Amino acid sequence: MEGKRPNVAATTPDLSVQVGPLTLKAPVMPASGCFNVGQEVAHLFDLSCMGAIINKTVMPGPRPGNPPYRVLERTAGLINSIGIPSKGPAEFLEHQLPFMRSLGTRVIVSIGGLSEADYAGLAALMDAQEGIDALELDLSCPNHAERRPFALSADATRSLVRAVRRATRLPLIAKLAPNVSDIVAIAAAAMEAGADALCVANTYPAMGIDIEERRPVLGLQTGGLSGPAIKPMTLRLVWEIVSELDAPVIACGGVTTWRDAVEYLLAGARAVQVGTANFTNPRAIPDIIDGLRAYLVRHGFARVTDIIGAAQPPERRARIARPSA
């Protein structure tokens, strides 16, 4: 079934996309917490091919993270309970941000916290730095022993995004939680409160039990599921949000090969993040970019934007194609 469209672009297709106010050179970037800032794999590929670089979520102060075991493998998925260890913002600004800025791609800084003040404080701090293109608000980490994720509630999400919006002019990406009864309501709350884009989504609460030892494997019992197992669910979250709202969406969940990236783009995501796949294939991101490019060439698309939302019903496609959406 390949090659149905006229081959208008045998040359290299344009991979650039607009995600709200952000222009990315390619619609693929790492997922926060699954790449540090790329130093460990810089010898394997040219990091500047990525649409953006994003750090592991920085917290307002140093914290050790969760006790072991922190990771556990299950069928086609990884369960983690890392707990966002952090050396705090000072270390981030000194050692990680300069490296991120040096890469020649967009710089997205992921921030976290336990209170609105935590997020607002970090946002204000980042606002004062040079060379940050956007903030991603991790509202959805399921592994804080201290509190439920903000993104489980539309009200908590709205209030938090509003507080951050007051603290910075930087574009804001709200990273939502997948395990909610009504994702559209929470997505809408984030956008109303001033988010410029959404990251959909984080890990799914999950656990594993050691049947020989008869106790949970993870140190804090439960964690978050990521990897291929979750992709069909997160794809549906993206589909629902794009169907209902004018919100630019970055998809995040189980992207392992270029096919997954294409599925998300066809559903209407404007970019994808790659998390767990980096662990098993440290070259996953350039592989996905190459595969996406080849898909576009094979199908005769000159621009990746031609396929964004293309699996949606015709009546929605025009709206989705608008860069602001």
Added chain:
Amino acid sequence: MEGKRPNVAATTPDLSVQVGPLTLKAPVMPASGCFNVGQEVAHLFDLSCMGAIINKTVMPGPRPGNPPYRVLERTAGLINSIGIPSKGPAEFLEHQLPFMRSLGTRVIVSIGGLSEADYAGLAALMDAQEGIDALELDLSCPNHAERRPFALSADATRSLVRAVRRATRLPLIAKLAPNVSDIVAIAAAAMEAGADALCVANTYPAMGIDIEERRPVLGLQTGGLSGPAIKPMTLRLVWEIVSELDAPVIACGGVTTWRDAVEYLLAGARAVQVGTANFTNPRAIPDIIDGLRAYLVRHGFARVTDIIGAAQPPERRARIARPSA
């Protein structure tokens, strides 16, 4: 790490469990909609080994179900959008219930509908029949084009279970939806309203896109994910409910081998249902029962109830061990 406990029961362990008011001879049964009523596999194994038989959800009247494609495979998971085709209650009472009753095991009748009146009407009808041991209320099928599942909301769940409770004295099992922000609140609502036990849970909303055709694969776009991919998430739902509430739980999600069944029992489920596994291994249920029995023998447990909740912290175990819990 096997055989740590003294081998007190080299003889056949007692597999019977109490699920609220129901005594089951074994803690394994089919999941609704994944077994019809067993006629198709009756030549493969003795159906009476199962703890119960359950029908595919019967609806208040005949309905065709959803347009094709209705099923789609994804990594370690199946996405379905069957849409509960039904021939209605008369056909059920005439052709299926008698077969169910003939099997020499508990008879659980799964009922569905689009309104409280639908459920109450079917419950009253079933109440008038002989040989039904319990009703399972499918509050969570994600594939009705017509409405959202009741079990996405604590209020809708409470109100519906209350209406059914008034219509029958039969034990009620409320089958919950997994994709909710707060499963404990919904579980509590079902129990308060008069449910005798919970079935945790149904499929997870999901979808797949055909990247060559550039359209959703399923006829109604989205469906529900089942199979091995979902087990770690449903295990955590069971864990949370058992941790917080005095509710007898039947686990349902991704049980494929006896190891999955043991994980759920260790988390505190009192029985498990087997769905998707029947499609790829029509002998899955007896295989799981055999594996569970062998596990108990190997570890020296005389009763399966000895392992129910055994992975929970000690302070919770006594409560969970009570048959009423």
Added chain:
Amino acid sequence: MPATPANVPWHMVTGTVAAAHLDAAGYRRLVVHAPPVAAACGPGQFVMVRAPEWGMLLLSRPFDVYRTDPEAGTLEILFKVKGEGTQRLAALRAGDPIHVLGPLGRPVPLPQDGRGVLLVSRGAGVSPMVRIAQECAQRGIRARALVSAASRERLVGIQDLETLGVTVHPLTDDDPAALRPVQILSGWAAGGDWGAVYVCGSRRLARAARDVCRAHNLAGYVFVEAHMACGFGICHGCAVPVRPGPGNPTGQVAYALACVRGPALPIEEAVLD
């Protein structure tokens, strides 16, 4: 014509690949040693198969049975590599184990009054036609086949049909002189004593066959397409729409399960547009 036979109990076995062939145009043919399945498999039935190394796949894959040899205990399937499942099946070699459920679905009815059959197929759709031809050969029923493909090189199964005594008419898209299928079939129907038409692998051919069946009052059976999770009637995933008629008395939207009512439906029941 007798009524469509009922479903019979099927077997769940781990068979062995007896031989793996690469036929014309990239078609793969596996000969599978699975005696109880081979012995029970009527014309038009199918099997669900799975290789032991199945990666992250879950479901078995459905294939029409191409041919059986009950004495040798073997059955054959014919397929082209499409996705990961067929790729893994194509990697199997003689001696490898293979999981088999079958025979599944209902055998197609054959004329019992001495009249012959017309077999109409495209691509891998020839597979059930070979099995039907085998049955016809045994019962002394005459068979004529229209075997279609995009080009001469893509034709498959013709020799095996001929060995079974079938008169084969190949038809390729790249032949400008060729008659249209409906013309060929009409000619055949008008000129002989035929009891039934069977069609697999192309909606266009199925519509042609239906028109000819209507015009000449022949029984017709079409192999329908569906995604299958189980193959034996418990998942309700393989629904195909059916038209008003004996299978759908109300005339409303209605579906039949391809795995238990099919894989071939009476041609007037199937929705072909």
Added chain:
Amino acid sequence: MPATPANVPWHMVTGTVAAAHLDAAGYRRLVVHAPPVAAACGPGQFVMVRAPEWGMLLLSRPFDVYRTDPEAGTLEILFKVKGEGTQRLAALRAGDPIHVLGPLGRPVPLPQDGRGVLLVSRGAGVSPMVRIAQECAQRGIRARALVSAASRERLVGIQDLETLGVTVHPLTDDDPAALRPVQILSGWAAGGDWGAVYVCGSRRLARAARDVCRAHNLAGYVFVEAHMACGFGICHGCAVPVRPGPGNPTGQVAYALACVRGPALPIEEAVLD
């Protein structure tokens, strides 16, 4: 002792199984042809490996490197079948491809002042000891090893250590006359000129080694246990608690990443109780 060396860039290659051995007591040993990894692999480093047929598994599995032969371009790993990953690795045969990331972690420092080393291990924990012994042999460093197991039949790696010139003291749980590990190590430490102790495969042995290091002022390194998702520092999954000290100046709860700070930690940093 020099400071622990830093991490060096690692390689991602598809190697080839050069040989697959079944050693004593069910231990498997794979010889893997992966020249860049073999060439760069210092003592105490590990690899993440994965078979091409990995079923529904996702993650590669970590193994200490047993031995390298940079000229042949090979490295070896030693393991016992535990779960599905090791089962699939055990099924590999000479000629099969195998995915390798490595060398990972930091090499352990070796004495540079002419003093010898003590190698203390149990079970598969002998693996890094053989690689350390190999390095010692090259640098002319004396080595003595305590190799522990439940019973004589379960001892593994002793001959390879001896071939590398190591004096090996086997110690089995079923030997009623045996001294306790701490007694043996104390005796050794008191009676010789040793610069460092390395221990792998047993907490009990690690505690004994720690006590001896303290009493005799020796450098000690313990291989820690962790579940690893990546093996190269980006998942933060392999955290192990560390005690107050240079690696944890605050004295609060703190963790080190076993894959980039280890796999061997200075023995006073590791939490052994």
